[in-house]
Amino acid sequence: MSIFHGMNTSGSALTANRFKMDVVSSNLANANTTRAQMNEDGEFEPYRRKLVSQEPRDASFNSFLQKSMNRSSNPGTGVRVQSIEEDQSPFEQVYNPSHPDANEDGYVQMPNVDPLKEMLDLMSTSRSYEANVTALNASKGLLMKSLEIGR
Amino acid sequence: MKPIESNLFTQGIGKVNQNIQQNNPVTASEVQESFANELKNAINSVNSTQQESNAQTNALINGEADDLHNVMISAEKASVTLQTATEIQNKAIEAYQKIMRMQL
Numbered sequence: 001m002s003i004f005h006g007m008n009t010s011g012s013a014l015t016a017n018r019f020k021m022d023v024v025s026s027n028l029a030n031a032n033t034t035r036a037q038m039n040e041d042g043e044f045e046p047y048r049r050k051l052v053s054q055e056p057r058d059a060s061f062n063s064f065l066q067k068s069m070n071r072s073s074n075p076g077t078g079v080r081v082q083s084i085e086e087d088q089s090p091f092e093q094v095y096n097p098s099h100p101d102a103n104e105d106g107y108v109q110m111p112n113v114d115p116l117k118e119m120l121d122l123m124s125t126s127r128s129y130e131a132n133v134t135a136l137n138a139s140k141g142l143l144m145k146s147l148e149i150g151r
Numbered sequence: 152m153k154p155i156e157s158n159l160f161t162q163g164i165g166k167v168n169q170n171i172q173q174n175n176p177v178t179a180s181e182v183q184e185s186f187a188n189e190l191k192n193a194i195n196s197v198n199s200t201q202q203e204s205n206a207q208t209n210a211l212i213n214g215e216a217d218d219l220h221n222v223m224i225s226a227e228k229a230s231v232t233l234q235t236a237t238e239i240q241n242k243a244i245e246a247y248q249k250i251m252r253m254q255l
Contacts, residue, residue, distance in 0.1 A: 003231075004228055004231075007227070007228065011221060011224045015218055018218060140231065143231050144234070147234055147235060147238050
């Protein structure tokens with residue numbers, strides 16, 4: 001554990017939050033994409049909403065060993081993005097016969113992206129980024145204050 | 152990255168304690184050499200953070216950096232280590248001057 005442990009931890013959270021922000025941007029950008037991928041039948045499928053799952057970065061053998069021996073003095077080494085998952089909720093059916101991807105009944109399958117949910121994710125991610133910047137500045141402030149000891 | 156100051160002091164004090172226990176006095180050249188080595192290590196450690204920050208900044212300028220915050224964090228780390236180094240240097244010079252002012 002070094003003096004920059006806290007800064008490294010906050011830095012990993014900043015990276016993870018930026019990644020989440022990118023995924024939300026992709027979801028918003030593809031809110032009307034009807035031809036994202038082709039299924040087995042050779043038909044186009046609309047874009048599926050992407051979700052980010054995160055895990056602690058210290059998921060190593062050593063950390064589990066220390067934990068099981070009750071010697072866990074490790075305050076954690078931050079967070080990392082584990083995977084991008086696809087939202088399995090059904091696509092939205094919209095009646096629009098003039099759409100090039102409409103079926104015989106005139107319905108189009110639109111992506112399962114809800115702009116409201118995406119805006120919510122965007123706001124919470126950017127707030128979380130700000131919180132981590134504040135934590136980083138606080139740990140830097142502690143270091144700078146400790147340089148004033150004895151002055 | 153090791154905290155430079157603790158490294159410097161604990162090793163130096165450890166050496167002195169060891170010598171006291173073994174009842175053999177530390178020669179001036181030994182102390183000088185050990186101090187010089189520790190100082191060199193500390194300065195190298197400071198230099199490596201500066202180089203890391205430089206590399207990150209260059210990557211940013213060339214458009215290769217993935218994240219802006221990592222550039223800023225490495226710059227902050229370099230600044231904190233450099234300030235620590237100057238603080239330690241001030242302390243060392245202060246101690247030296249106090250000894251030099253000693254009335255014999």
